[in-house]
Amino acid sequence: MASEPLPTDDMLPPPGAPVIRSVNWGGLKALYVKEVRRFFKVQLQTIWAPAVTTLLYLVIFTVALGGSGRTVMGTPFATFIAPGLIVMGMLQNAFANASFSLLVGKIQGTIVDYLMPPLSTGELLAALVGASVTRAVFVGAAVWLAMALWGVDVWPRHPLAILWFGLFGSAMLALFGVVTSMWAEKFDHAAAVTNFVIAPLSLLSGTFYSVDALSPTFRAISHANPFFYIISGFRFGFLERADSNVLVGGAVLLAVDVALAVLCYTLLRRGWRIKS
Numbered sequence: 001m002a003s004e005p006l007p008t009d010d011m012l013p014p015p016g017a018p019v020i021r022s023v024n025w026g027g028l029k030a031l032y033v034k035e036v037r038r039f040f041k042v043q044l045q046t047i048w049a050p051a052v053t054t055l056l057y058l059v060i061f062t063v064a065l066g067g068s069g070r071t072v073m074g075t076p077f078a079t080f081i082a083p084g085l086i087v088m089g090m091l092q093n094a095f096a097n098a099s100f101s102l103l104v105g106k107i108q109g110t111i112v113d114y115l116m117p118p119l120s121t122g123e124l125l126a127a128l129v130g131a132s133v134t135r136a137v138f139v140g141a142a143v144w145l146a147m148a149l150w151g152v153d154v155w156p157r158h159p160l161a162i163l164w165f166g167l168f169g170s171a172m173l174a175l176f177g178v179v180t181s182m183w184a185e186k187f188d189h190a191a192a193v194t195n196f197v198i199a200p201l202s203l204l205s206g207t208f209y210s211v212d213a214l215s216p217t218f219r220a221i222s223h224a225n226p227f228f229y230i231i232s233g234f235r236f237g238f239l240e241r242a243d244s245n246v247l248v249g250g251a252v253l254l255a256v257d258v259a260l261a262v263l264c265y266t267l268l269r270r271g272w273r274i275k276s
Contacts, residue, residue, distance in 0.1 A: 035131030051142035084207035098177025132174035162237035169230035
């Protein structure tokens with residue numbers, strides 16, 4: 001059998017000429033699948049453990065604060081806090097996934113695996129954020145299933161609101177996680193952001209209480225917290241009640257996502273703290 005002829009100089013593109021002239025869908029899919037497989041191989045830790053932890057939050061706070069038939073915004077306490085707990089688990093895991101990818105590459109010296117493939121900055125960012133949002137969706141579905149089996153009313157009433165605030169909220173935390181992953185030099189730095197920024201903002205955003213019950217000063221502070229709009233809008237998708245204007249909250253979330261996407265794209269393109 002005759003072998004195929006070797007490529008000649010006439011068959012090769014000139015130096016510097018782009019071979020992939022549009023979106024590198026193959027490379028984008030490969031990186032996305034690689035990131036999804038990374039967290040799915042340890043799904044007991046990355047998906048089911050957060051579901052169990054969030055269900056324990058529900059049980060503890062329901063027993064401590066809602067056992068006597070307490071209602072918030074006209075709904076039973078367990079039903080009120082359930083949507084906030086679901087989306088809080090989604091946000092925290094989206095951040096955890098995105099803040100790990102580039103950081104572990106820098107620490108282990110494998111960051112070249114992200115920088116050398118023929119992927120544009122936008123494709124690299126899309127794969128990292130897409131995988132983090134995928135993990136958030138898995139966690140949200142697991143938490144929702146656990147609460148439904150526990151007997152909590154988590155029937156979706158406005159699926160569009162659930163999708164908008166769930167997906168765009170997870171994307172916001174994924175983008176913030178990418179920035180953290182570039183900035184951090186060791187795991188302690190990423191853990192500090194989780195403990196001193198992400199956790200307080202998510203817990204103090206109306207997850208366990210109605211913001212309308214706060215004093216005017218603390219109510220104004222809550223309205224400056226983007227997590228508040230995510231949780232309020234996501235809760236509206238289940239309860240048809242919200243602490244804020246859902247359309248305004250959706251617009252604020254979209255604006256924050258666009259700003260973070262531009263910031264991440266700019267920093268990645270410059271190779272900030274990931275290229276020597």
